[in-house]
Each structure stands twice: as structure tokens, then as C-alpha cells.
Amino acid sequence: MSIASTAPPPLELLAMRAPRYTSYPTALQFDDRIGPDDAERALCQSNDDLLPAPVSLYLHVPFCRSNCFYCGCTRQITRNPTLMSAYARALEQELSQRAALLDDDRQTVQVHLGGGTPNHLPDDDLSRIMERVHALYGPDPAADVSLEIDPRLLEPGQPARWAALGFNRLSIGVQDVDARVQRLINRVQPAEQVARCVGQCREAGFGSINFDLIYGLPAQSLQSIDATLDFVEQQRPERVAAFGYAHLPERLRAQRAINRVWLPDARARLALRDRIEQRLLAAGYQAIGLDHYALPSDSLAQAYRDGSLHRNFQGYTTHAGCDILGFGVSAISRIGATFAQNTKSTAEYHAAIATQQWPVVRGYQQTDDDRLREQVILALMCHRPVDLPALGRQFAVDPDHVFGPALDAIQAMAPRTRPLAICESGRLRISPEGRPYLRLIAAQFDAFQPAARPRSDVAV
Ligand SMILES: C[S@@+](CC[C@H](N)C(=O)[O-])C[C@H]1O[C@@H](n2cnc3c(N)ncnc32)[C@H](O)[C@@H]1O
Incomplete structure (x- = not known):
């Protein structure tokens, strides 16, 4: 099955803003x-x-x-x-x-x-x-x-x-x-x-x-x-x-x-x-x-x-x-499932180091749901196909239930003739047309970002 429909033309999608996903959650x-x-x-x-x-x-x-x-x-x-x-x-x-x-x-x-x-x-x-x-x-x-x-x-x-x-x-x-x-x-x-x-x-x-x-x-x-x-x-x-x-x-x-x-x-x-x-x-x-x-x-x-x-x-x-x-x-820093960020203030930084802190x-402590979504999002960002049923088995969840809304949202993003992603037998991959929209496709799997926000930095 191709994930595609007739709704907005891809150009409009460029006006949407999504994270660069150097981590999940961001x-x-x-x-x-x-x-x-x-x-x-x-x-x-x-x-x-x-x-x-x-x-x-x-x-x-x-x-x-x-x-x-x-x-x-x-x-x-x-x-x-x-x-x-x-x-x-x-x-x-x-x-x-x-x-x-x-x-x-x-x-x-x-x-x-x-x-x-x-x-x-x-x-x-x-x-x-x-x-x-x-x-x-x-x-x-x-x-x-x-x-x-x-x-x-x-x-x-x-x-x-x-x-x-x-x-x-x-x-x-x-x-x-x-x-x-x-x-x-x-x-x-x-x-x-x-x-x-x-x-x-x-x-x-x-x-x-x-x-x-x-x-x-x-x-x-x-x-x-x-x-x-x-x-x-x-x-x-x-x-x-x-x-x-x-x-x-x-x-x-x-x-x-x-x-x-x-x-x-x-x-x-x-x-x-x-x-x-x-x-x-x-x-x-x-x-x-x-x-x-x-x-x-x-x-x-x-x-x-x-x-x-x-x-x-x-x-x-x-x-x-x-x-x-x-x-x-x-x-x-990222150690296992723990993210920890140092202060951005140079004065605070010096004070902490001086007191051996x-x-x-x-920071953030990842949950199982975060780790599941991280696997999907990072694989997509690396252009690796994602085997959704296998991930469902690994994390003991129903993949249709967890990923259905994301797949529907991606389907609504592009005309049927230019699908942004292809999902065959549960294997999801980005299509060549989807490459410029990678962040937006990944964002559909982001539990903290259910709807992509309009982008403020690009005039359409
Ligand atoms: C961490 S910066 C430091 C680079 C280094 N100081 C230099 O001489 O360019 C690394 C890269 O981030 C990119 N960058 C910085 N600000 C950006 C922005 N607002 N949008 C897109 N890319 C940006 C630039 O390409 C930059 O080379």
C-alpha cells in the first residue's frame, strides 16, 4: 500500500515546522x-x-x-x-x-x-x-x-x-x-x-x-x-x-x-x-x-x-x-535512557565546576513509549526502513493502534501520485519524494507533537 491521498500539495508542507530530531524526545x-x-x-x-x-x-x-x-x-x-x-x-x-x-x-x-x-x-x-x-x-x-x-x-x-x-x-x-x-x-x-x-x-x-x-x-x-x-x-x-x-x-x-x-x-x-x-x-x-x-x-x-x-x-x-x-x-549527555543538559550560563558553569558538581x-528520563518512538523516528531520519510489526512485538504493543494515527496523517500529506512514504507489509520507508519532508514525516510519530505547527521562519 502507498501512503498517499489527494490533500494538500507538498509545497505547502514546507511551511510546516518540525524538529531536526537529533534525539527523541527533543x-x-x-x-x-x-x-x-x-x-x-x-x-x-x-x-x-x-x-x-x-x-x-x-x-x-x-x-x-x-x-x-x-x-x-x-x-x-x-x-x-x-x-x-x-x-x-x-x-x-x-x-x-x-x-x-x-x-x-x-x-x-x-x-x-x-x-x-x-x-x-x-x-x-x-x-x-x-x-x-x-x-x-x-x-x-x-x-x-x-x-x-x-x-x-x-x-x-x-x-x-x-x-x-x-x-x-x-x-x-x-x-x-x-x-x-x-x-x-x-x-x-x-x-x-x-x-x-x-x-x-x-x-x-x-x-x-x-x-x-x-x-x-x-x-x-x-x-x-x-x-x-x-x-x-x-x-x-x-x-x-x-x-x-x-x-x-x-x-x-x-x-x-x-x-x-x-x-x-x-x-x-x-x-x-x-x-x-x-x-x-x-x-x-x-x-x-x-x-x-x-x-x-x-x-x-x-x-x-x-x-x-x-x-x-x-x-x-x-x-x-x-x-x-x-x-x-x-x-x-545521554547515558542509557537519561538525558542531562549542562547549564548554558558560563557563570553557573564555573560555579558548579569549582564545587565539583x-x-x-x-534533562529527561525516557519511558518505554519514548524508546519505541525513538526507534521509529531515528530509523526514518537515517533512511532505514522500519519494520512496525517487529517493533510492536519487541515492545509488546499493537502496532496498528500505536502507529495508525501517524500513518493516516502521513497519508493525508501528499497526493496519491506522489506518496511521501511507502508502507508494505508493515515495513515503512521514505519515498524519494518524501526526502525533503523527512522531519515532518518523523514528527507524525512524535507523541509530544501530534500536529505539526505552522512554521514561522519561511514565507510561503
Ligand atoms: C555549531 S555551528 C559552529 C560552526 C563554526 N563556528 C564555524 O566556523 O562555522 C555548526 C554549524 O551549524 C550551522 N548553523 C548554525 N546556525 C544555523 C541556523 N540558524 N540554521 C541552520 N544551520 C545553522 C552552520 O552550518 C554551522 O557551520
Whole structure:
């Protein structure tokens, strides 16, 4: 059976808003019923599991040198090295505090430094943090150790130093190479500057580079996105993430500098997304999930092909089933069924670390129903077919009863000739037409979001 009907045309669906589902439930459901004691208990208990999960570390560095107007991340604009060094020392302490709770034989398979802009930290601070990571957590020789960088901040010799610190993957914020778009988002970085950065990273031996791009930015057009894609083809990063711009000026002050009328409308956004996808596919990349692309030889593409792709707070990953330990302001830990988020306030963070407290201020404890829905939503986000009857058996529920309303809602979303998802013998999969609507399809299985809300950031 195809899930389809005659109701609204898919374009209208683009005006609906749905989460990106880097977790289920999303962070919107977190509250202060989870605190430091709960996180600590979950971590200590996880050591006693029959087969303790491998560990993935996420370190948040909130500092940026300048204010990119589009940015939705937790960050602080500063050029003050004293302030950054003080934060780095607190991160080192937090690494020690958490390691003391973790059994020595736990395996660390992933380390990611995100931001903000981790390469804005003074070199010595970055070195000390990584030395502490290696001393306390001893990442596997095959672990992915990655750093998010702003190419404008690169100084000679840095890529070689990063490699010596154990980093083997870099993620470069490219966003768009068009000069006008760059001016409107306050991120001027000529393509030559980014190319020089890529060249130096390649020279230092980095064999895995990711480019972050954004579509839906002010004044973006098919012509400007083509220039960005020409650049991508020339540089040939192993991975490309093409995020849809989320404009939430009510919540994000910096975005108030972006006038809504400069933004491409829903139809133009879809055209930009299609152009990115067509050109990257033609250039030999594989499309992965919602918004990622990878060269076929890359581990993310391999994981996609063999069905082991996973999604967590850092986006798509090859590391399923990890306990995630988050360090620094706003970082989220996930240990078994417990989510725990650190405070976003730098002052509160320093105070907690100084008193040896895990700076958790909110979180969530998953129920069985959450775990069931999580399996459906994460599989859909990873483009894996979902066997609904098998899940029903696993969780001892009637799949027709639990998933019937979601399937009906998806059916009502598109004309019969263009189904967004196909369900055959209880196996649900996204159709090619459904890919741009992945979030919306997943949202139908979200118990906290029974009806998708109209989207405020896109003019239809
Ligand atoms: C955590 S940010 C930090 C990146 C890094 N500081 C840099 O130099 O770009 C990672 C990525 O999130 C994406 N991003 C940030 N704000 C966004 C927004 N409002 N909508 C869509 N993507 C966004 C950007 O592509 C960015 O590169």
C-alpha cells in the first residue's frame, strides 16, 4: 500500500515546522526534574551493564571572534584570551570529574569539539584539553576525533598541531561563498581563504574534511548556490552538511539583523535544496538522511549503505549505541535512557565546576513509549526502513493502534501520485519524494507533537 491521498500539495508542507530530531524526545521536553544526582547515578549504573556501552565525548567551546548573524548555536563573542583560558581550565576539570565516575575499561570511540568555534581557543588551551582527553579517556586508535573550525582564524602550522593532538577529522564552516550573501550574514571569507585553509589541512595529512553549508540564507539564489557548489566540487571534501537555515529572530537576537524579506521563500528554498542535491549526486556524493552527503568511500556513506548509520546530538554518526558525555556550557549527555543538559550560563558553569558538581540543570528520563518512538523516528531520519510489526512485538504493543494515527496523517500529506512514504507489509520507508519532508514525516510519530505547527521562519 502507498501512503498517499489527494490533500494538500507538498509545497505547502514546507511551511510546516518540525524538529531536526537529533534525539527523541527533543530537548524541548527537557525540564529540571533531572539534575546532577540523576546524571551521576545513570553514569555509575552504566558501568555495571553486562556490556557497557562505548563512550562518545562532546566538548562545547562557546567562543567566537565575530557574530555570524544566522547562528543558532550557544556562543559568546569575545577576543579575550584570559576568559577563554579560564573556561578551558574548567573544561579540563570537568573532564577529570567525569572520568572519576567512569570505569577504566570503558572504550572511547568518538571525541568531538564543537561550538562556537573551538579553533578560537588559544593553542595552549586546546593542547591541554586534548592532553587531558587522552590521559583520562584514552580514545581507541580508530576513534573519530574531530574539530569544528572557522577558516578565517587559521594560523600557519595549526593543522599540523591539531594532527599531533590526535584530531583526524575537521569540519569547516563554509556556509556560502557568494560575497553578497556573506556580507548579509556578517561572515566574509573569500573562497580563496577557505581554499588555502583546506590546502593546509590536506598538507597536514587530514583525510577527512567536512564542509558545513546553509541554504535559505538572505539573497541566496540558484546562481549563488551554484558558485558554492563549484567550490565544493573543486575542493572535494569527504563530507558535506547542507543545513536549511532556521530563522528564529524572536529567540536568537543576532538573527534580528537579517530582514525576513531577504530570505528565499518556501518554493525557492526547495529549489536551492534540490540544486544542492542534484549537483552533489552528479559529483559522486551519496545523499545521507536529512541533509548530509558523503563520498562513497567515507565511513558515513558506508554506514548508510550497511544500515548502521545513527543520529545523535552532533548529527549523523557511524557510532550507534554510545553513552554520550557532554562537557562545557549547554552540552547534553545521554547515558542509557537519561538525558542531562549542562547549564548554558558560563557563570553557573564555573560555579558548579569549582564545587565539583556536574553542571546539569535539566534533562529527561525516557519511558518505554519514548524508546519505541525513538526507534521509529531515528530509523526514518537515517533512511532505514522500519519494520512496525517487529517493533510492536519487541515492545509488546499493537502496532496498528500505536502507529495508525501517524500513518493516516502521513497519508493525508501528499497526493496519491506522489506518496511521501511507502508502507508494505508493515515495513515503512521514505519515498524519494518524501526526502525533503523527512522531519515532518518523523514528527507524525512524535507523541509530544501530534500536529505539526505552522512554521514561522519561511514565507510561503
Ligand atoms: C555549531 S555551528 C559552529 C560552526 C563554526 N563556528 C564555524 O566556523 O562555522 C555548526 C554549524 O551549524 C550551522 N548553523 C548554525 N546556525 C544555523 C541556523 N540558524 N540554521 C541552520 N544551520 C545553522 C552552520 O552550518 C554551522 O557551520
